[in-house]
Amino acid sequence: MLIRSKQAGELTEAQVTDESVYRNRRQLLKQMGFVGLGGLLANPSQAGVWSWLGDDKPEASLPERAALSYQPASPISDPLTSESKVLSYNNFYEFGLDKADPQQNARNFRADPWRLQLSGLVEKPIELGFEDLFNFPLEERIYRLRCVEAWSMVIPWVGFPLSALLAKAGINSSAKYVAFETLYDPKQMPGQSSRMFGGGIRYPYVEGLRLDEAMHPLTILAVGVYGKALPPQNGAPIRLVVPWKYGFKSIKSIVGIRLQSSQPETTWNRAAADEYGFYANVNPQVDHPRWSQAQERRITKGGLGSDSRIATQLFNGYGAEVAGLYSGMDLRRYF
Template sequence: MLIKTPKASVISESQVTDESAYNRRRDIIKSMGFVGASALLSSTPARASFFGNDDAETFKTEKLNFSASSKKAATKLTPEEKIISHNNFYEFGTGKSDPVENAQQFKVNPWRLSIEGLAEKPFTLDYDDLFKQFPLEERIYRLRCVEAWSMVVPWIGFSLASLIKKAKPLSSAKYVAFETLYDPEQMPGQRSRFAGGGINYPYIEGLRIDEAMHPLTLLSVGLYGKTLPAQNGAPIRLVVPWKYGFKSIKSITRIRLTDKRPPTSWNQLAANEYGFYANVNPNVDHPRWSQASERRISGAGLFSRNRIDTKMFNGYEEVAALYQGMDLRKHF
């Protein structure tokens, strides 16, 4: 008899959020006195009067054509209104609700994403290329924040490896550096270090090239069947599901292949708290809190205290070979 043991990275229905709360989302939000997040879910976006500007419409998302996830049995996801209203995107403010309030006039078209550096064929993608150059697929990933909360998100995008291969990296390329749009007029958090949480902008991140080329590493252009909302990193963001969420840089305009380890924003700000690798590791605490468990943001209530044990590499054990022989307490 063949007994098949599923990988921990396969998300079962028991691991994700009860769908009933998602189906009742508008009633829940209304009962709590909130109107903005639920309004964003309608087919016609809410007017910007919610954000203090009656003359402009809020950011609009569009439906995407994509291949459905092969793990579609896991349908009970973190409710959409929580994914789009509970965000860390300091370019639009340091509070969890600041991005959804401050990003609604963000312009993503036209857009230019350059792939450059140590490559035979550097190139640039425009806005339409982000959705047409590579086949789009849905991937249901867990997202674990360094702040010890987590979500389950149905991302839509394409493998970062496919983009890197198109550029034909040189053998000397050992790392991949990423950079967020720098536009203080649109991004109020970039106007001063105080407004943006002490970060030097533009926001920068980096991966080793073998991490970047891993099949799990995704460039996301959408979630829940639509293009990304502005507050979630439109029009394109990185998703590295075995690393803490701050590695998944948003609104990317530049990807550079390099032979040197690139600096990263949070590591520059507090190297003792935010390592370059940022692999999810329940055995290495943040200096100010434990990483042994996490609060799963779910459909159990707006302020759910549903805590679960955190898994090594966020449960994606297939990446462990990338770090063979490394002391993951030292290289955190």
């Protein structure tokens, strides 16, 4: 469950992934008419390709986050990504397209009060308020996060198994899938009300898992990171973490979880089905239509030359635990 495998495939500083890889998904949005690439390049201090080059700096200007009580993870061999990088390098289009935008534009986001509703094919619908989210037994899970854009991090999340919440509701025998929905609040999330600022994708952001994926012990709902409550840019107050799938499956700031019999729509699959499949399992043998998935840039502290390029592992290295979920499936067809 925790990361214990040795990091493999490290290359030299000169082999840092080309800048173009990180702009490719935004190039899709540009082709759809939503992103002005010149605008992203006009201010290098705000451009995502530059934000990871800066030195690792503390977040003195950000609000304090509450410390959490949890069962700590065992030590691991993989170097953790620095906390400041985890908090400052994000895809969260509700707060802007650039990696640095969420940290800057979510400063006034309010996660309390909150309402998370669990509904659909359950015996007992559940509604959780902000304080309820922290009443589950919390544990630290140190997971690799692999973005579809070919970068990765190693992050110490704090949370609880999604299965614990679903079990409380009582799962109806006809339930086959779990659908998730992000908060829709354009006043707090400016990207939701701007085609340019939010990339033009349809909001609210929605995601989904097959029920057996949702019930797997590795699948968690995270309420914290680095021992403290999640900040807004990382999906406060509660987000999904599915470590063997590309990062866009791990939906943030969840307000709705619904069990249903049919496969739910998902945001990126809806936007470009030939590029972002429903399953989105990490697979180095299935390239994105516009870039290779064979390798990734592992972000540690950031800063020029401090990161490395490594080989991507099938199921992000969690194959021993999850490969059985896809026995007999054509992973190229069901990508």
